[in-house]
Amino acid sequence: MKVLMVHARYRRPGGEDVSVATEARALAALGVEVDLWTLPAETVAGPAAFARAAWNRAAVAELVRRVRQRRPDVIHVQNFFPGLSPAVHRAAARLGIPVAQSVRNWRLVCPAATRFRAGQVCDACVERPLAWPALGRPCWRGQRGATAAAALALGLSGLIGTWGRVARFICPSRAVADALPAGWPKAVVPNMVDPAPAAAGPGAAAxxxxxxxxxxxxxxxxxxxxxxxxxxxxxxxxxxxxxxxxxxxxxxxxxxxxxxxxxxxxxxxxxxxxxxxxxxxxxxxxxxxxxxxxxxxxxxxxxxxxxxxxxxxxxxxxxxxxxxxxxxxxxxxxxxxxxxxxxxxxxxxxxxxxxxxxxxxxxxxxxx
CATH class of the missing domain: 3.40.50.2000 (Glycogen Phosphorylase B;)
Structure with a gap:
């Protein structure tokens, strides 16, 4: 099996990056041919950032090139926001390649990807086709403009039917699967860690x-x-x-x-x-x-x-x-x-x- 795995990095490295690398190694150990395409952290700001988050033409062109060169059976999109954009999902559909989308945060139901605002859990935007409650609020990166851009970019993706082109949403937990719309095809697969020798003894005091x-x-x-x-x-x-x-x-x-x-x-x-x-x-x-x-x-x-x-x-x-x-x-x-x-x-x-x-x-x- 051949898999094109796509991952757009955030500005700060984190657990998602580690999870992606671990999955690629573990799949290769099973004989899966993995083409890991990792995009650098997004540095564009302002209107240009909104445009790229909504529709990244350069990413689509690179996806098409890789698909034609490698002929993958499946495209596994890890993180698409903001550097990749949901345009790749539609491009994959045109090419006839099924897409599996990992859901490692709350981005698909919350512009800030946290479901947390003003010191408490916030579900104001969950189950809404457009996250209008976030408009005018500094939910993402502490900026109203960035939050509005994220909400509008994701709302546009839903409006044009992007998520209907995803064959499976891969959720790391039942909590994530339950928060996504009921009609979406989901699979619960936990994040994985490479085995290592366990510590001997009772552990230190710290x-x-x-x-x-x-x-x-x-x-x-x-x-x-x-x-x-x-x-x-x-x-x-x-x-x-x-x-x-x-x-x-x-x-x-x-x-x-x-x-x-x-x-x-x-x-x-x-x-x-x-x-x-x-x-x-x-x-x-x-x-x-x-x-x-x-x-x-x-x-x-x-x-x-x-x-x-x-x-x-x-x-x-x-x-x-x-x-x-x-x-x-x-x-x-x-x-x-x-x-x-x-x-x-x-x-x-x-x-x-x-x-x-x-x-x-x-x-x-x-x-x-």
Whole structure:
């Protein structure tokens, strides 16, 4: 089988980029011929950015060239916004090539792709053909103009029937699948992680947080938990506008952005990994990376996170934005039984050799 995999990078590297690279490697290991076309991060701003997000002629031309050269059986579009545009879906339809579209964020139902605004979950635009409630609001990148451009570009795509040309929407969780329109053809395939040796021993005393330092990631709740409770040391890996909320809190050490391998090493040595999200996480890659290391997870009941963690077995699931519940769970996490259960759950559900064949089956289901 031949697959043309297309991915437009965001301005800041993130978990989606890691997921795309992991899928390409895992598929190649199964003998799938993968042509990975990765677009650089979009740097255009203003009216030109809206035009490209709505209809990128250059991307269409390159897609046509690659299809004619490689003759893929399926086109797997990972992220299309803003650098690629939904024009590629229509071009693929004209060429007679089925398209599978990954849905790793909330972009198709929310212009900001977060379903989070003004400190709380926001579903004002979900199930609307045009996200008109977002018009005039600074939902995306804190800019009204950028938000309006995203809403209009996606609304135009729906109006001209772009999403009806997608053979399968690949969702990493049931939470994502349930948020998409009922009539769309969906397949739930979790994000995958390359297997690695699990950490030996009971783990160190420290707890690890790895991710963006933003409000929706629950950084404020994290700071409050460590400020008000006697907890193990917390090592924080990541950058973002809420770094100041953690600076100076007793027991918290800020390491900034580090190499992905270094972060995994810290996870493997940790007592627990904490994922205190407030927004409805579409998946939660940090959680399964922790499980891969044999490290239990303390996560909030936000979005897909309860699908990943078996409460009391591979970690604990607590209410969102409750620093006291978060602290109690951290104190109760880290025994050898949980570490073994975490690794076993990863091997059974999220290891790349286990998940990749499911992705191949989705491709096959797209074929005529």
């Amino acid at each position: 707890v690890v947080y790895a991710g963006r330092l933003t409000q929706e990631k629950g950084v404020g709740c994290l700071a409050e938990a460590w400020r008000r409770h006697p907890l193990p040391p917390l090592d924080v890996y990541g950058e973002g506008p809420m770094e100041s909320a953690l600076a100076g809190v007793p027991g918290i050490t800020l390491h900034g952005r580090r190499d992905h391998g270094q972060v995994l090493e810290a996870m493997a040595a940790a007592r627990a990994v904490v994922v205190p999200s407030l927004w409805p996480e579409p998946f939660g890659r940090a959680a399964i990376e922790a499980l891969a290391c044999g490290t239990p997870v303390v996560a909030t009941a936000a979005g897909a996170l309860p699908e990943l963690i078996e409460d009391g077995l591979t970690g604990h699931v607590v209410p969102a934005d409750d620093p006291h519940a978060l602290a109690r769970a951290v104190q109760a996490t880290g025994g050898s039984g949980q570490r073994q259960a975490a690794r076993t759950a990863f091997e059974r559900r999220f290891a790349a050799p286990v998940v990749a064949p499911r992705l191949v089956e989705v491709y096959r289901s797209c074929l005529p």
